[in-house]
Amino acid sequence: MEYGKSGSMTKRHAYLILAHRNFSQLKKLAELLDDERNDIFIHVDSKAEFNPADWIGTCSHSALAFIEPRIRVNWGGVSIMRAELALLKAAVSAGCYDYYHLLSGMDLPIKDQDTIHNFFDSHSGTEFINYWKFKKSTFSRFHYYTIFPEGAGYFLTNLVNNIFKGLQMAVGYKINRNVDFRFASQWFSITDSLARYVISKEGWLEKTFRHTNTCDEIFMATIVWNSPFREKLYVKEETEEHIVNESNMRFIDWTRGESIRHPWTFRMSDWDMLMSVPHFWAHKFDEAVDSGIIDRIYRTLLDKKA
16 A cells, blocks of 8 residues: 655644444544545454455545454553554554654544644644552552453453452552553654654563553553653653643543543534634544534534634
8 A cells, every 4th residue: 555645845744544434434534534634544453244345435535444454442551552662563564654643543634724724833843641649549550460361341351350450469469560641642643753763662661561551541652751852852841750641632531431441422402612722633423423523523614724
């Protein structure tokens, strides 16, 4: 597949998308990202029934690639980290992009591509990762050996993991004692230099995280914090203990989430709020919950492109 169709010297972006369902919704996302300045790389969970042939002709400006082999991805599993690394490796091997944006297949842009590109052009070299303060429970994700690292989303394997974790706590056993872990949103926008640096650390990442739990919000944050790229983070607020509230330019509403594990799914009633925030993408949307808001954003941004 040919990458960089336009052949221009315009700064180019790679969109990396993790998808597992709602493929008609995903196709709308791809169409909204379709721009001569972008290429799109999608990883589809191997558990899903999916045929890339159905997507021929979806994009007329961006190169569109589906990552093979597909990885079986489980919620909270190390498989998520592996799928993200596969996307980064595919994009880096295809070309040199100014920014690599990781999105979910349940995301949508809420700004037009000119606005997005102008912002990143004016902040060239800056890394966009949204760091969070650690919760007490977060430490157990990476300091205790997880027997079934792909089992967080299943009752029996999660039960076994928690029992074994309790035994380790009782005897004072820990793994990864010498790593300065950090915590951040899974979704990021990073430069080519950082993307290649992360790939170069794949062996260390696998060794460190292969028996941890829910590492998707830990591994990238930890790599960047312990590297020179920490000095290039987009900082919006700083405290004595941590840099917090950096922005990854994604709007995610955790205040109304269905549970502590899942953020709010946007509805049509959220339109005015979505159009008023300064972010570029929003997470999350679900056509099974409210397809109207997806269609309205889709039509509005397509009209702007036209």
